[in-house]
Amino acid sequence: MMKDYGHISPLVSGDVVPEGIDLVIERDSPNALDRTLSDTSIGAGELSLSRHLSRLAQGDASFVGIPVFPSRSFRHRCFFVRHDSKLESLEQLQGKRIGCNEWPATGNKWSRAALRHAGVRIEDIRWSVGSIDGAPSSRPQGILPAHVQAVTDKALLSMLLAGELDALMCPVPPKGFYVEGSPVIRLLRNFRQAEMNYYRDTGIFPIFHIVGVRREVYQRGP
Known part of the structure; x- marks a missing residue:
């Protein structure tokens, strides 16, 4: 589950095919971050970095963050x-x-x-x-x-x-x-x-969103 970014279009269209992964990308710009958390049929998706860290601090480790950053930008x-x-x-x-x-x-x-x-x-x-x-x-x-x-x-x-x-x-x-x-x-x-x-x-290029993988999916195939 991702927002509808132009830079993921090659993955969506199939022009870029990841090896060893049966990848289907759903796009939902208004609700992507919420659906990643609430829809258990989604194995991985876009997460707010801040909220992900907050959940970890509260003991919720249901998602594993991976170093893929769909959204990052400067804020000045x-x-x-x-x-x-x-x-x-x-x-x-x-x-x-x-x-x-x-x-x-x-x-x-x-x-x-x-x-x-x-x-x-x-x-x-x-x-x-x-x-x-x-x-x-x-x-x-x-x-x-x-x-x-x-x-x-x-x-x-x-x-x-x-x-x-x-x-x-x-x-x-x-x-x-x-x-x-x-x-x-x-x-x-x-x-x-x-x-x-x-x-x-x-040396900082601010990261807003990461990709999170549901822990059970991650443990099946890290």
Whole structure:
């Protein structure tokens, strides 16, 4: 079970055939990660790295993670501010008010790692977690740290535009970002250079998702 990525198309089409494996790939972009866990007919599939590690820490070893990474990306591009904001660097987010869509999400963990790399103290930021555009979400937020508040009565984007937040941290640009004259812009105008600098400094190309194999399947044929 995988999301519908272009880079797995050769496996899906049969142009690339793995040796010794009878592989059938099902694609379900909206629900792939949840179905990997809930559908016992699926022997292996895409997993959130963060949630996989959390399950292991809680004693759930039902999946074996293997070093196949269907989703990975840098996160400096994932910070957004109002178009009239004077903020233009990660360092300037020290002590600010930031909204994000999920706290435990792997991508947001990497975003916080980018902030730490820039010298920003995560615990000094006033965090709000909720829906970016107001759409409902069924994903659990887990237990939030003391410096993080859950927002359930309004969209974080509207809070940004109203001046109640200084920035948003989210995996995709907020609604209306690509519209001409958008009130929202990226915090880092040259995010690509920032990401190259991060890789040069750390050697890290952030991993979001891994492939997990059900333990009973793994034990039959490791």
